[in-house]
């Protein structure tokens with residue numbers, strides 16, 4: 160079986176890696192429009208793993224991803240992909256009921272989540288202004304993810320399993336040839352054929368579907384802004400990621416800097432997203448109000464498109480109207496932490512028709528992931 164995976168971000172890398180390793184040994188080619196892989200959203204994330212984040216099916220995919228993230232294959236990566244980075248969520252008096260809900264929901268999934276005193280919160284993140292907040296929640300099991308290491312491990316594994324990669328190769332059209340039972344795929348580098356097309360095109364997921372004459376899902380790419388500022392503390396790398404419970408800003412220690420974001424969600428066309436000055440200014444104002452970081456200048460700014468399905472769960476599996484077109488899109492704000500599970504599930508559904516044993520203990524509600532729910 161010949162499979163073409165469209166998109167060389169984390170979703171495409173994981174799907175391609177798992178497909179190439181299946182016992183039916185399909186012939187898999189990963190095609191990427193850009194000259195480099197992972198140039199779009201995958202290269203622009205905050206690199207955090209949060210168990211207590213996202214819709215239930217997304218959380219199940221995070222759980223299914225943990226074995227690869229915690230113990231990646233030794234032949235693919237020689238260092239840890241995860242390192243400790245707890246998550247501290249703070250709430251004002253008005254946000255207190257939201258924190259109660261977050262605590263209840265979080266503890267149901269991760270019993271290590273606890274409420275801590277503001278004194279303890281400030282001890283953990285000294286620039287936090289204790290007069291602004293009354294309560295704090297700690298998620299000690301949260302981690303930093305080595306995103307480049309994870310992506311490279313999957314690409315290395317894909318190549319080792321005989322997979323082919325074509326960069327600077329944009330898919331412009333795909334026609335299903337009913338008589339031959341295969342796809343004719345027009346790319347900027349020539350024509351390819353395949354039995355199955357896997358759509359891992361991130362913000363361009365619906366664009367690729369329409370180019371293959373498959374009905375779009377209604378994906379919404381939402382721009383999120385990020386920037387870095389210098390830290391004047393020598394020990395800030397040890398501190399947690401701190402965020403407010405309404406998701407209106409966050410700050411994450413990043414080496415000798417802080418990565419900051421207004422946690423914005425601006426609707427966007429699929430594009431090479433750029434940070435807008437107004438969003439950076441808004442984040443600086445919120446963070447300076449919440450902390451004593453006293454941000455006056457930034458080192459670098461960027462933005463990426465977090466792309467969501469209408470119900471904010473992912474879309475994984477064969478299209479019901481064109482089963483030779485398989486979706487793996489809608490990664491939203493959790494595409495890195497869910498990548499091993501999402502790629503595995505894409506492979507299982509494509510080649511075996513059902514989730515394999517990797518999902519036995521994940522409480523996976525497949526109906527909330529299949530594209531069928533939008534048809």
Ligand SMILES: Cc1cc2nc3c(=O)[nH]c(=O)nc-3n(C[C@H](O)[C@H](O)[C@H](O)COP(=O)(O)OP(=O)(O)OC[C@H]3O[C@@H](n4cnc5c(N)ncnc54)[C@H](O)[C@@H]3O)c2cc1C
Nearest residue numbers: 166168169170192200201205207330361463493494495496
């Ligand atoms: C600021 C920010 C912070 C984030 N923080 C986190 C976090 O802490 N943890 C987490 O898990 N997630 C986080 N995310 C989300 C995560 O980055 C995404 O969910 C993930 O990277 C999506 O990966 P992807 O492979 O689907 O998309 P992409 O990385 O965008 O890859 C899609 C690829 O498809 C290619 N493509 C498109 N059209 C075509 C075509 N026609 N032909 C060929 N190739 C094509 C594109 O060039 C692109 O390379 C964050 C995102 C942002 C923006």
